[in-house]
Amino acid sequence: MKINTTFLKHIAKLSRIKLSKKELEKFTPQMKTILESVDVLQEVDTTGIKPMKKRLPFSQLREDIAKESLTQEKVLTNANHTEMGLVKVYGKIFDGIEKS
Amino acid sequence: MENSKYDVIVGLEIHIQTKTNSKMFCTCPTGYFQKEPNTHVCPVCLGLPGALPVPNKRALELCILMGLATNCDIAPEIHFDRKHYFYPDLPKGYQISQYKKPICSNGHVELSNSTVEIERIHQEEDVAKSTHHIETDTNKEYSLIDYNKSGVPLIEIVTKPCIRSGEQAKEYATRIRQIARYLNISDADMEKGQMRCEPNISVQKKGMWEQKGEEIVPIGKYKLNAKIEIKNIGSITAVEKSINYEVNRLIEALETNKEIIQQTRGWNANKNMTEFQRSKETSDDYRYMAEPDIPIIETSKENIEEISSEIVELPHERINRYMNKHMLSEYDANVLSTDRDVAIFYDNLFIGLDKHLKDTPTSAKLASNCITGTLFAWLNEKDISISKANLDIADLVQWNLALHSKEITKNKAEELLKESLNNNKNLSDLLDNFRKQSEKSAGNLTDIVKDVISQNEKAVKDFKDGNNASVGFLIGQVMQKTQGSADPNEARSILMKELE
Ligand SMILES: [Zn+2]
Numbered sequence: 025m026k027i028n029t030t031f032l033k034h035i036a037k038l039s040r041i042k043l044s045k046k047e048l049e050k051f052t053p054q055m056k057t058i059l060e061s062v063d064v065l066q067e068v069d070t071t072g073i074k075p076m077k078k079r080l081p082f083s084q085l086r087e088d089i090a091k092e093s094l095t096q097e098k099v100l101t102n103a104n105h106t107e108m109g110l111v112k113v114y115g116k117i118f119d120g121i122e123k124s
Numbered sequence: 125m126e127n128s129k130y131d132v133i134v135g136l137e138i139h140i141q142t143k144t145n146s147k148m149f150c151t152c153p154t155g156y157f158q159k160e161p162n163t164h165v166c167p168v169c170l171g172l173p174g175a176l177p178v179p180n181k182r183a184l185e186l187c188i189l190m191g192l193a194t195n196c197d198i199a200p201e202i203h204f205d206r207k208h209y210f211y212p213d214l215p216k217g218y219q220i221s222q223y224k225k226p227i228c229s230n231g232h233v234e235l236s237n238s239t240v241e242i243e244r245i246h247q248e249e250d251v252a253k254s255t256h257h258i259e260t261d262t263n264k265e266y267s268l269i270d271y272n273k274s275g276v277p278l279i280e281i282v283t284k285p286c287i288r289s290g291e292q293a294k295e296y297a298t299r300i301r302q303i304a305r306y307l308n309i310s311d312a313d314m315e316k317g318q319m320r321c322e323p324n325i326s327v328q329k330k331g332m333w334e335q336k337g338e339e340i341v342p343i344g345k346y347k348l349n350a351k352i353e354i355k356n357i358g359s360i361t362a363v364e365k366s367i368n369y370e371v372n373r374l375i376e377a378l379e380t381n382k383e384i385i386q387q388t389r390g391w392n393a394n395k396n397m398t399e400f401q402r403s404k405e406t407s408d409d410y411r412y413m414a415e416p417d418i419p420i421i422e423t424s425k426e427n428i429e430e431i432s433s434e435i436v437e438l439p440h441e442r443i444n445r446y447m448n449k450h451m452l453s454e455y456d457a458n459v460l461s462t463d464r465d466v467a468i469f470y471d472n473l474f475i476g477l478d479k480h481l482k483d484t485p486t487s488a489k490l491a492s493n494c495i496t497g498t499l500f501a502w503l504n505e506k507d508i509s510i511s512k513a514n515l516d517i518a519d520l521v522q523w524n525l526a527l528h529s530k531e532i533t534k535n536k537a538e539e540l541l542k543e544s545l546n547n548n549k550n551l552s553d554l555l556d557n558f559r560k561q562s563e564k565s566a567g568n569l570t571d572i573v574k575d576v577i578s579q580n581e582k583a584v585k586d587f588k589d590g591n592n593a594s595v596g597f598l599i600g601q602v603m604q605k606t607q608g609s610a611d612p613n614e615a616r617s618i619l620m621k622e623l624e
Contacts, residue, residue: 038409039217040210078419082202082427088182090146090153099162099170099271109161110268113212 027056130327130378132371133340134287136363138300139320140279140310141250142186147275148249149177149220149418156253156272157316169275171215176417179204183277184227184421186309187247188431190279191228193303193438194242198428199227202247202421207410212267213252215274221248223412233299234440240296241284243338250276284338285324290367297321297363302439306464314359321363326351327374349378350386354398357391366391370398442467450474450488459496465511470495476521481528490524498538502545519544519551526555536608562609569602569610573618576601587623595619 029048032055036043043051093099096109105112144154150168167175184202191198205223226246233240252274254267281300287293301319304312312319332346342348352374354366370389377384389398437445439461446457460470470491477487495510503510523541526532532540532555540558544551576598577584586594595616602615 034409038208038210038411075420077414077416080419080421082181082184082421082423085181085184085421086151086178088144088146088180089151091151093152093164093166094170096160096162099165105266107268110270111162111212112266112268114264114266 027059028052127375129330130375131330131333132288132367133285133326133328133333134289134293134367135285135324136283136287136293136296137322137324138281138297139322140190140281140300140304140312141318142183142190142277142279143308143310144180144182144186144277146180148180148183148247148277149275150175152275154276156270156276159272161270161272164272165274169215170271171217171274177220177415179418179421180277184247185431185434186277187227187245187279188423188428189307189434190281190304190309191231191245192428192432192435193307194228194231194233194245194281194300196228196231196242196245198423199225199229200423201225202227202423204247204415204418205412206415207248207412209410211251212269213254213274215252215271219248219251220415220418221280222246233296233303235292235295235299238288238292240292241286243282243284245279245281248278248280250274250278285335285340287323290364290371293323293367294360294364297360299440301360302462306436306438307434314357321357321360322353322355323357323363323367324351324353325367325370325374327371327378349374350384352384352386352398353388353404355388355390355401358393362391362393365396366398369396373398436464439464439467446488449484451485452488452492456492456496460492463510465509466495469510469515469517472517473520473524476517477524480521480525486528490528494520494524498541502542513545514548516551519555522555523551532558533608533612539608558609561607569606569615570618570622572602572605572610573615573622576605576619577622584623 029052032048032052033043100106100109100111103111105114141154146152147154147164147169150166152164152166152169154164156164168177179202188198203222203225204220206218207221207223208218210217226244228245229243231242231245233242250273252269252271254269256265256267258265283296287296301312301314304310304319310318314320326340326349328340328349329346332343333340333348334343335341340348352370354370357363357366374384376382385403387403388401390401391397392399442461443454443457446452446460447454450457452460461467473491473494474487477490478484481487481490499510499515503513506513523537527534527537536558540554541551543549544554580598580601583594583597587598598619599612599615602619603610603612606615
């Protein structure tokens, strides 16, 4: 993966962030440093070592019991705009990114 | 849709919301239909920082159940991944889904004369509901979001590109919906969005391509034609219609040398056509990563065996049994199998009758006639389902036996059944009453006939003058006096004797 401004622009677009030319120039080397550090970790030989992720038997999963949710008032507390109990967001949302 | 020049290549993605009480990764209730917006929401399904997902056992059981019913392999470990994209209906900025290791894979479904191969079935979570508007005074675009649907369990069933026509796609989607309903995995109501179908379609020159697993690859220097995805399909019928429309459009484009670009199109049910939505020049970039907040879930053989005990006889298996063992017609077998409750009701009535009659085809025919005749008519009229109607199998067995032994006429039997249904009266009580009445009238049927003759001089005179129609009138009078309990044939023979 080549880390250059084109790559960063792509990532910014996917994240719906607009970066100025100045910001692109500033962040590209930073991103490069971060990813190079990860590359160093990837040099470690991990053959034969199991992932340290926790494992859970199926039987111990959460039982399907519904409990009370937050009130509508609480849910909407952090919304900048609301309308009839719904969260209202401004902006054009159809360009670019494919909706799943 | 046979074409001598081109092959139609279709793959189908079906999303189904599974029927659980709580959401996929939190304890919020799932039933959001017609509920006050944003009242089934908590920090987890709102994607607040620090909130942790806790997988729902039942949801995973239902996903595995769908896999077992479609002959899939079930993975011994369940892994979740994050699929990133930014959209207001996805508050976390990613959807918890499964990428390289779906729970179910390599399945298939047998249709009437084809097999559809299933590539995978994986578990994910639904997104919130958003609607899009334009502010009238400012002309600004905005969206309104209800998070009640966010985090509802969703399974995605993906076929290999092995479907060859709109008709086959429709049959497959119908079968998937039926399995989901039979196994109580989902109500799979497409109008309510509980089931969503997204076909992808391409048209290729015959002999110039081959299917390698889940891929379509060109033969020689042939360049594959682009693939089209269709969204917004709101019914099973639209699955077939939209594919047929698109195939015709693509073939026409090829024949007139128009370029086909890879794109997503939406089905417009009012215009019966697909419409361009957006082009897909680049492949999706979801930056999948392993979900660090959910452990690897270990599924044992015992877990899967326990889940497989929920598998009941599936519709097509049932139809075969009714036709081959019960000797019912294909039509009757289909009608009885469509709804699982009806099928179970039929099975119980059949067993009850066969205990007495020990004659499979006769018991089957009686049970089938009883359900598809008077009962269906009444259920339709009252618009209630067979499981909600107050029906007693033992009573219906007695009713059918009385009908079969000709103890009661068909008309009288139906009259009693309707009376029992309409007035919520016990059918066996009505049958008992009828029997008492007929015993009483059997002894004095001759007396009743004599009464009728003496009270209807004109009709008797008409008969003696050669008007045979008046016999019917006189028999009617006898039947009325016995409240329908007399055998009309017997009444006729007594009447003729008395008139001589
Ligand atoms: Zn929640």
